[in-house]
Amino acid sequence: xxxxxxxxxxxxxxxxxxxxxxxxxxxxxxxxxxxxxxxxxxxxxxxxxxxxxxxxxxxxxxxxxxxxxxxxxxxxxxxxxxxxxxxxxxxxxxxxxxxxxxxxxxxxxxxxxxxxxxxxxxxxxxxxxxxxxxxxxxxxxxxxxxxxxxxxxxxxxxxxxxxxxxxxxxxxxxxxxxxxxxxxxxxxxxxxxxxxxxxxxxxxxxxxxxxxxxxxxxxxxxxxxxxxxxxxxxxxxxxxxxxxxxxxxxxxxxxxxxxxxxxxxxxxxxxxxxxxxxxxxxxxxxxxxxxxxxxxx
Numbered sequence: 001x002x003x004x005x006x007x008x009x010x011x012x013x014x015x016x017x018x019x020x021x022x023x024x025x026x027x028x029x030x031x032x033x034x035x036x037x038x039x040x041x042x043x044x045x046x047x048x049x050x051x052x053x054x055x056x057x058x059x060x061x062x063x064x065x066x067x068x069x070x071x072x073x074x075x076x077x078x079x080x081x082x083x084x085x086x087x088x089x090x091x092x093x094x095x096x097x098x099x100x101x102x103x104x105x106x107x108x109x110x111x112x113x114x115x116x117x118x119x120x121x122x123x124x125x126x127x128x129x130x131x132x133x134x135x136x137x138x139x140x141x142x143x144x145x146x147x148x149x150x151x152x153x154x155x156x157x158x159x160x161x162x163x164x165x166x167x168x169x170x171x172x173x174x175x176x177x178x179x180x181x182x183x184x185x186x187x188x189x190x191x192x193x194x195x196x197x198x199x200x201x202x203x204x205x206x207x208x209x210x211x212x213x214x215x216x217x218x219x220x221x222x223x224x225x226x227x228x229x230x231x232x233x234x235x236x237x238x239x240x241x242x243x244x245x246x247x248x249x250x251x252x253x254x255x256x257x258x259x260x261x262x263x264x265x266x267x268x269x270x271x272x273x274x275x276x277x278x279x280x281x282x283x284x285x286x287x288x289x290x291x292x293x294x295x296x297x
Contacts, residue, residue: 010061013037023091027083035070035077086198089148092161093199096150102199103149105160106188106208108168112140119177121172144187146195149207166191188212189220196224211275232261235269238295259297 017037028036042055052071053112056062061070072080093102110124118141126138142169147160151278166187174181192206204225221227239256265271281288 009064010038010056011041017041019172024084024087027087028037028079029077031069031076032073032079035073039073061200073099081165086168089163089195089198092148092163093202096152096161097148101205103205103207104163104192104195105147105149106143106144106206106212107147108136108142108182108184110140110142112138114139120169120173122172124170142170142184143186144168144191146191156177164191164195185212185214185217189217192217192221192225193201196221231262233266239260239297259295265293268269 004128013034017040021037021040024036025033035285037057039052039055039063042057042059043050045058046054050179052074055063056064056067056070061071080232086267108127110126113121115121121139121141123132123137123139126143129138143165145162146164147162149158151157152159168182168187171181188208196204205228206221206225207228210230210232212227213231213235218227218229237259239259241253241256244252260268271293273293275289275291277289279285
């Protein structure tokens with residue numbers, strides 16, 4: 001007679017792990033919570049890709065009869081990733097950034113996936129394999145991640161701790177579902193505003209690359225947060241518009257006279273530079289000396 005493994009097959013979840021994750025307990029039902037603990041334990045132990053199958057294998061549940069229940073946590077179980085993200089953000093800020101400004105990095109990554117049933121996938125530029133002279137495209141899902149940038153106690157370097165991740169479906173997927181397509185910067189604006197609402201009274205600084213250097217995003221969060229991004233060297237910069245008086249006619253001006261481009265400032269001998277030291281620059285414990293110039297546009 002064949003013996004079918006029961007649901008209790010596998011290593012027990014350590015009590016210390018249950019205590020660490022107790023703050024997230026209210027976001028899940030009782031059956032889902034037990035499965036979540038197993039998946040988290042397996043993700044901590046699994047080498048290589050942290051798939052559900054790898055997590056089950058590392059926890060001794062590779063032959064469990066209810067293995068499908070663990071897969072359903074990610075595609076069928078009723079729980080709110082948004083509620084989990086809010087509690088996770090609170091834990092990270094409380095433990096690692098109790099005071100001072102909160103620096104949050106924004107970046108996107110491509111999860112390489114193929115298959116007709118993966119409806120949200122699209123064809124995107126691969127930021128890892130592409131360069132200025134070599135363009136590489138990849139098929140997959142585009143995820144936008146918000147990460148708290150903070151030193152952690154066991155290292156002197158700054159670590160990026162993901163606290164909120166959003167799926168940005170492709171334009172083709174939105175058209176097929178009859179939905180309005182949102183750009184990556186639209187998702188970034190919504191995510192940034194959501195984090196601002198979750199952190200009232202705290203100073204927030206968002207750091208990103210040139211993909212997010214757009215006016216719509218900057219103007220949307222300027223009342224609650226600071227946005228640090230990288231502009232193109234040929235970006236068009238303008239002085240603020242002049243103040244209106246009682247005799248000023250016409251519509252209010254949106255911008256003032258044109259300013260020199262960044263490329264011109266680099267080669268201009270009249271540009272004033274200030275020397276600063278950036279701590280922990282790409283692993284340099286002693287910091288790195290940089291020269292900067294500052295202006296308003």
